[in-house]
Structures are given as structure tokens and as C-alpha cells.
Amino acid sequence: MSISKNDTNEGPSENYEGLTWRQVNHQVVLNHRRTDVLTVTPWMAPIVWEGTFDPLVIDETFRSHNLTIATTVFAVGKYTHFLRDFLESAEKHFMVGLDVHYYVFTDLPGDVPGNITLGLGRLLSIVKVPKFDRWQEISLRRMELIQTAIEDHIYREAHYIFCLDVDMRFHGRVGSEALGRLVAAIHPWFYMYPRSQYPYERRTVSTASVPQDQGDFYYQANIFGGALEDVHRLTKTCREHLEVDKSVGVEAVWQEESHLNWYLVKNKPTKLLSPEYVWDDAKRGKAEEIKLVRFSSVIKNKAEVRENP
Numbered sequence: 001m002s003i004s005k006n007d008t009n010e011g012p013s014e015n016y017e018g019l020t021w022r023q024v025n026h027q028v029v030l031n032h033r034r035t036d037v038l039t040v041t042p043w044m045a046p047i048v049w050e051g052t053f054d055p056l057v058i059d060e061t062f063r064s065h066n067l068t069i070a071t072t073v074f075a076v077g078k079y080t081h082f083l084r085d086f087l088e089s090a091e092k093h094f095m096v097g098l099d100v101h102y103y104v105f106t107d108l109p110g111d112v113p114g115n116i117t118l119g120l121g122r123l124l125s126i127v128k129v130p131k132f133d134r135w136q137e138i139s140l141r142r143m144e145l146i147q148t149a150i151e152d153h154i155y156r157e158a159h160y161i162f163c164l165d166v167d168m169r170f171h172g173r174v175g176s177e178a179l180g181r182l183v184a185a186i187h188p189w190f191y192m193y194p195r196s197q198y199p200y201e202r203r204t205v206s207t208a209s210v211p212q213d214q215g216d217f218y219y220q221a222n223i224f225g226g227a228l229e230d231v232h233r234l235t236k237t238c239r240e241h242l243e244v245d246k247s248v249g250v251e252a253v254w255q256e257e258s259h260l261n262w263y264l265v266k267n268k269p270t271k272l273l274s275p276e277y278v279w280d281d282a283k284r285g286k287a288e289e290i291k292l293v294r295f296s297s298v299i300k301n302k303a304e305v306r307e308n309p
Ligand SMILES: CC(=O)N[C@H]1[C@@H](OP(=O)(O)OP(=O)(O)OC[C@H]2O[C@@H](n3ccc(=O)[nH]c3=O)[C@H](O)[C@@H]2O)O[C@H](CO)[C@H](O)[C@@H]1O
Pocket: 073, 074, 075, 076, 077, 078, 079, 135, 136, 138, 139, 140, 164, 165, 166, 167, 221, 222, 253, 254, 255, 256, 257, 258, 297, 305, 306, 307
């Protein structure tokens, strides 16, 4: 059966190029799609951009599953200052309508703001962690601490997990469209560059080393997630590789982000988030393809908040 203009709410254009399926009133119709950006990888994983999904339909699909999304966020030392904006903006935009269990990993439980109103079905737990001396160590040890937290309790408490940086704010919807078995976000500073310029670890002495002729995208470690089993395997592998590197006195160029990228070269993510999901406030100038900034790094005074240069 061919689709005629009368079968749709909006009517397909004469030219079928640039059209995709969309559900309207429980009926799948043709609708305009994004043609200015890559929306599917060569291994058939979707890349989520504004305009590629219908929020109402996708929320309806997930709501009946009663899902809990574990959300890890580290606030060690002065990074506790970022928690209020992070959590308040998450309550407005992050997985709204789903159950969310925040795990705040901190050395300073008393500095976690206590008066943030959480929506129905949303919980916050504090996980006490040690403070390592260098910011690089604080950042990379997250792999180990997330791995052990999944094993200790999170696997019983949630269906999906997202691991987020704290020096970030939500500005727009990050919802059920981001759920998948293994999910990573394309780095906002590198998506326009050829692979040869991705800042992968290149030294072969590191277990994170990626050869020049490999790799698909450069992902930013500020947000990754997926099903508990998949994220557990990822964090465990990265932790093991970080330890091997340490034993030979090597630290990858971008710490755990380099190991994350190595892992995702070998284990392709099943869903990619566009740079809308990991923007950077420091990135100025017009980016036509970014229709909506959803989650973005705040500009921080590194000398003030970090333990070391
Ligand atoms: C632009 C840039 O330079 N990006 C790199 C930088 O990201 P970032 O500048 O985003 O790193 P960051 O300082 O935000 O550290 C990552 C996260 O670790 C936690 N944290 C860190 C330090 C601290 O004292 N307390 C604390 O809680 C906190 O959750 C923070 O969001 O470093 C990362 C470290 O792997 C990655 O390599 C990034 O690519």
C-alpha cells in the first residue's frame, strides 16, 4: 500500500528524500528528519539529535516499564560547590517522569546541599569516598569506584546507570531517548574534525592506545551510561587498564576518558548522544546543527577548584 497525502496529518512532500517515519496519534506517518547531521552510525546505532525522536512517544514507551536510572556524580573537595546547580537543573530536565536514584560520591558529606526538593520517585544517596591528591587521580578513580558501587549495591537498585561530571548544568531535556545498552556522547570540540586529529592516547605503552587507522568518534567522558551489566563491564575493563598503566608508570593523555575511548573503539556503543548532550559553555560562536543545548559544562576557574595545576 502506498501512503497518500490523506493518510497523514502533515502530508508527505512530493520528494521522499529527507523524510522518515514518525508516530502521530498512534499512527506512523512520514515526517521531516535531520539531513544536516549524521543520525546513524555505520554499525546502525542511532545518534540522538533534536528532531530525530518524538518525546511523547518515547516517554510513553518507557513509562510502563517502571525503570530506575542510577545516576553517579562525584563531588570531591571543592567540586561540592557544583552540586546545587547540577541537581536543581537535573530535577527540571533529567529523566523527568522516570525514577532516578542519584549517588553523590564525596569526601565531604556535610557539604552536600540538604534542601534540594526532589520529585516523586527520585532519591539521593551519599557514598563516602577518599580524596586523592591530584585532580587527575580523582577523575580517573571514578571508574573503580563506580565498578565497585555497581557490584556492592547499584545492580540491585536500578535498571540503567548514567555517570556524569558534576561541573555541568542541564538546560534541556535529557530523557528516555538517551537510554540504551551502551551509551556515549560525542565530544563537542572534536565532532567536526577528521579522525587523525582525535585526541586518543597514541603511545603504544598505554593500554588506551588507539592506532591512527582506528576509531569512529571521540567521546567525552562527562556523560556515559547504559544497562548495568554493560556499564559494569566498561568500568571494570577501564579500571583494570588504568591499573596496568599505573604499574608501568603511564597515565593516559586524558586519563579515564582515553580508556573510555579505547573501550568504545572495541565495544561499539548501541546509542550515541549528539553534542547537544555534552555541550560546553566555553564553546562560543554559532553551531547551526545544535538546535538545543541540553547538558553543558560550566566555565570553571580550574586554579581555584582543583587540587593541583
Ligand atoms: C577540556 C578538558 O580538559 N577536558 C578533560 C578534563 O575534563 P574536565 O575539565 O571536565 O574534568 P573535571 O575537572 O570536571 O574532572 C572530572 C570530574 O571529576 C570530579 N572531580 C574532579 C576533581 C576534583 O577535585 N573533584 C572532583 O569531584 C568531578 O565530578 C568532575 O566533574 O579532564 C578529564 C579528566 O579525565 C578529561 O580528560 C577531559 O577530557
